[in-house]
Amino acid sequence: MAHGIMVAKGAGMGDSPLTRRRFLSLGAGTLAAATAARYFLAPHEAKAAAHGTIDPATDGKIVRSICEVCFWKCGIQGHVQGDKLLKLQGSPVHPLSNGKLCPRGAGGLGQAYDGDRLVKPLLRVGPRGSEEFKAVSWDEALGFIAGKLDELRKKYGPETVALFNHGAGASWFKHLLQAYGTANFGAPSFAQCRGPRDVAFDATFGSDPGSPEVLDIGNSDCLVLIGSHLGENMHNTQVQEFAEFVARGGDLIVVDPRFSTAASKAYTWLPIRPGTDTALLLAWLNVIIGEGRYNRSYVEAYTTGFDKVAEAVKSYTPEWASAETGLDAETIRNTARRIAAAAPASLIHPGRHSTWYGPDDVHRSRAIAILNAVLGSWGHRGGFFRPAGMKLAKYPTPPYPKAKPPADRLPGEAPFALEPLAQGIRRASIDGKPYPVKGWFVYGTNLIQSLPERAETLKAIQELELLVVCDLIPAEIAGYADVVLPEASYLERYDDLQPVSWHQSGVALRQPMIPPLGDSKPGWWIARELGLRLGLEAFFPWKDAESYLRERCKLSNLDYDTLAREGFLPAPAKPTVVEDGLALTFGTESKKIELYLDRFEKAGFDPVPVYRRPNAPPPGYFRLLYGRAASQTFGRTSNNRLLGELSRNDRVWLNAKVAADLGIVDGQRVKLVNQDGVESAPIEVKATERIRGDCVFMVHGYGHTAKGLTYARKRGGADDAGLVTRVVVDPVMGGTGMRVNFVAIKKVER
């Protein structure tokens, strides 16, 4: 019988309001009911779940593992009693957590115990998007997928299958699909997120800022946050260091159209006109170079192209930048001098989500890279440190078959992209160019919200011959799938070894704390079973994840049992900054920091950053800005009841004076209507002095519509991604600039 998406009955946290105090003191009582629905304990997981050391407080166990609520991958320790997880804390031995977690990490239990969890494989029985499925056995689901993959391989070649992915667990599926013969791997975390930054830094320094970003904030004397809202954008270690920096009285300069939480800690808040940051950065370069305040010996020793950059920024005076940015010229000059005075312990934060305005994005990130270079902060204490990393042996399997280049780009497009472009693979599914992509395997990414221009995503989906979604919950993308595969959560499974690159590098282990919910299965098991059904057994010679991990550890000269007990093994200490003996080397062609890019020039792009003024909002419209909140990471947290009850981030920020002029009061419900007539769900207004009058701001990841997300669907808020009907693509690397959309405000009748 056909029915809507299945949910785990009675497994949820319930809907009772949660105070901060209750959140912090979550204990056995709260979770006992939640675990009542745990069943189907597979023998290998039962054994694995028994890892850990005795917890003297409860007589239960402490199991160390890795968080996956965001990509930062802090070390966690779970307090476990039987097969119940009582509490998550930061691992005291993992350098990314230092014994602490961010609110989302501590609230990770809400993901494992989500009452809407998928607990059975599902096969579609209605039209795509109808969210009508029947529950089937794993054998039937995997047999169906393997049959289709085989058919697609014969009909179009293996490259017709693409993997869209987000999260560490995707590595098993990457391995499977590389063995199958495709290179079409599109992660929205590149062309919709950090792509421009990574390309700009890689071109300049020969390596990108990494993930986690290798910033020595704890030792810096001056920190500039330019569109990075640390504290709302919550990356545990960075926020810990940021708190130390603020407590020490470090010079903090925050550039943001919104008075963010970070701005409230700053000595100077620069409420910049949105989209004009490159003008400010060029003016800072103009002052620092023009007044001879740059790090002369560092520039001479390590950079190329300085004279050409110095010449190029001569015309970008603070007075010129003032007209563009709306900031006071003298303040621009003074902040430049303060930034230079603290060098080399002076950091212009590279940010992360950098796909803002298309053609401006690589230039803006390049200007940030150049500023850091002329300050000499790359490689110095208080700047960008250079972690030693840890080399791990690969598990020996045959070489992958040679795959066709990804279908994400047509000749001449985005020549400097470092990873395939997710929206390009989507395009190939619509027009078949350069070749047709007919099968999608979607792992851990809700493409309906993470890819802009939703109409294009829906068009592509209708052209597919196979759509598989592997997720924990029935997010919007699952509603379009032919097959939905329920994965065990990060608290219930093993994943591959996780190298840690930090001040103290090493390796960390994800291992199960509790058994998988219902009939959900770990990714390694799903990938291996598919591999066996596709005749790829040579690529999966191991019998289970534990034997795979043991062998990799052995080949890497690591003691697996110690790793399983500690959760983290340190690499031998190595210097990470010049002050401690690091010799600076760069991975560029010239082996130096390339301030002027001949490679860009030859390809027809500007070799030195230039400023392009963004379009102003049309009369009656506001620029749509979006961001993060401390308890929210896109789809990973939106259905998490523990986090949802913790704080409200579902309002749209509107300047108080503008609101008054429009006759709108704080708390009033409105709809946002974008330039193409797309209307949001009703959303409450936060009327505040803390934002400029030409823009509005909302937190990304609200406004869910999937039937199976019973919590997220009835939470307030609207979906910013639905309003992103236009993008401007960065021609250098294919990033989709998304802050080019404007919204008008329509009152909703009470």
Ligand code: MGD
């Ligand atoms: P998430 O929303 O974190 O990432 O967007 P996505 O890639 O979609 O997670 C998506 C899905 O992963 C959820 O359905 C969740 O349930 C599932 N999931 C969580 N854990 C697991 C797991 O262990 N296994 C499996 N199989 N699934 C899991 C993020 C992307 O969106 C990024 S990185 C950025 S920076 C961009 N941000 C952004 C924006 O700010 N605004 C707009 N409009 N678009 C954006 N797109 C990009």
Ligand code: SF4
């Ligand atoms: Fe988990 Fe928070 Fe660390 Fe991200 S920053 S990995 S959510 S604890």
